[in-house]
Amino acid sequence: MKKTSISILTAFSLVSCARSSVPEVRYSNAPPVEVVDDRRDVPNPPAERELVRALYFFDGTFHRRITRALELHGRPRALGINALDEVPDSTWFTNRIGKRDLTTEELIAGPTEVGSPEPHKPWTIHSTKTTGESVGFIMSDARGERFLLKFDRRGFPEIETTAHVIVNRLLWASGYNVPEDHLVFLRPSDLRLAEDAVLEDRTGKERPMTQADLAHYLGRLEVEPDGQLRGMASLLLEGTLLGGHPSEGVRPDDPNDRIPHELRRDLRGALPIFAWLDHVDIKEDNSLDVWVTDPADPQRHYVKHYFLDFGKSLGARGTISYDPRAGHEYNVDFAKMWGSLVFLGFLPRPWENRPVPRERGVALYEAETYDPGAWKPHTPAYTPFLTADRFDRFWGAKILMRFTPEQLRALVESLRMSDPRAVDYLTNTLVARQRATARHAFLLVNPLDGFEVVQTGQGPTICFVDLLLAYGLSTDGPQTRYVVTSHDRAGRKLGTPRVVSSQGARSCSAPFTAAQARDGYTILRIETRRPGFTGSTLVHVARDPGSQAPRVIGIWRE
Helix, strand or coil: CHHHHHHHHHHHHHHHHHCCCCCCCCCCCCCCCCECCCCCCCCCCCCCCCCCHHHHHHHHHHHHHHHHHHHCCCCCCCECCCCCCCCCECCCECCCCCCCCCCHHHHHHCCCCCCCCCCCCCEEEEEECCCCCCCEEEEECCCCCEEEEEECECCCCCHHHHHHHHHHHHHHHHCECCCCEEEEEECHHHEEEEEEEEEECCCCCEEECCHHHHHHHHCCECECCCCCEEEEEEECCCCEECCCCCCCCCCCCCCCCCCCHHHEHHHHCCHHHHHHHCCCCCCHHHEEEEEEEECCEEEEEEEEEEECCCCCCCCHHHHHCCCCCCCCCCCCCHHHHHHHHHCCCCCCCHHHHCCCCCCCCCCCCCCCCCCCCCCCCCCCCCHHHHHCCHHHHHHHHHHHCCCCHHHHHHHHHCCCCCCHHHHHHHHHHHHHHHHHHHHHHHCCCCCEEEEEEEEECCEEEEEEEEHHHHCCCCCCHHHCEEEEEEEECCCCEEEEEEEEECCCCEEECCCCCCCCCCCCCEEEEEEEEECCEEEEEEEEEEECCCCCCEEEEEEEEC
């Protein structure tokens, strides 16, 4: 009996040793998916999600965190990606700067359907806005286009309008759906009250709005040195408003919504971008699903997904709420509370000595105490940020590094800030946090990208870009080596490994041994070795059925 058991164990060990070290993931020899088919007709609008904010925050801060921990389901990899580990276009995300260079003019313009209302005055006020804390109105310009008009809070000049438009533009350029927002200047004389204008009080009751009401609201606003009011006009979205997207699961009455939101790469991968911009105010009601008509087919409808309301970004929440913890801790942060209790409050906390900018229009946005790996939004209620892994962070960091310092400066300059020092400060801080965010993410995985098979007279080679070196985030270039090992479809090694020293941002291997069977399906493990780091990526290559030239058909990051 004992001998039989030993034999079985020995056989099992031999089988285990014979198995390939290459993961079982294989890819179809086909072009990667570029667009998701999630615009299928939804003939009737899904139900509007009603958000009880107190319950939402309680669930996200307390209840759901406990139940998730008890589920013991680990952290599965993200879905909604193609064979090249990228996010295809969908109703959630459209590849822009991550796929092509954007001009500075495109970045400054942002999403544009009708253009700014500023040249089209007077504006007619229809109602007060119904959410949020700052003063705002629903208005229409002289063309009849309707906007949400918001202002900076008294005592905090230029802060929210600047933050809102900058983050709006950067998220749009990154690929997310956002409203069309414009910085505007006006005088009280530019505003008219509609005959049926209404005011909604804190209890939700409406009454006719009077000139005295309008004067009262305008009197609460910060006035610019030249007597104008600085505001932000957001074009109202067309379609049926359905409320924000749930942070977990799917919208059950939308047949196109098939990937649980906590597993979506485009939502999880927004974490490093939001950290870069200190957009701490992420919550369900700062997103919006809209049942829209397909512009190419008026008979077809589907749900489109937006992020909105960015006024508490770029440190604005920390300044306006007098909360230096913003970005460093959750509003209710049990881990930090426990640490403070254990160490009797003597444990140093980085937010206690945060440098406070003094420039007009700049909030508590700085790079000195910023830790991209430890950044936190206001609450843990937004589940995709809890489930995000290092591969999601890498994807988001690749996108945010596509913005050049010159583009960021031009964007800040377009906000017409009254203090020229603020332009320098915001630009420098954006660049410093951008580089810190990317460096953190690029050190978590093998930071190679831009894989390309190049045919030479001696055979095929694989070329790639080392993002850590390409952006000057490491000085280890001369000490970096890449080891390229070939495997066939079954994972068996082919030939001897190829070792190549870094050739700068872009390196190419010596010709590798390609598989001969079938379509030449070859798996290349590219291992990066430099001081303090070793990581690998699997690049799957096969011959194009038409041209017979080898090409990259899949990427698996380890």
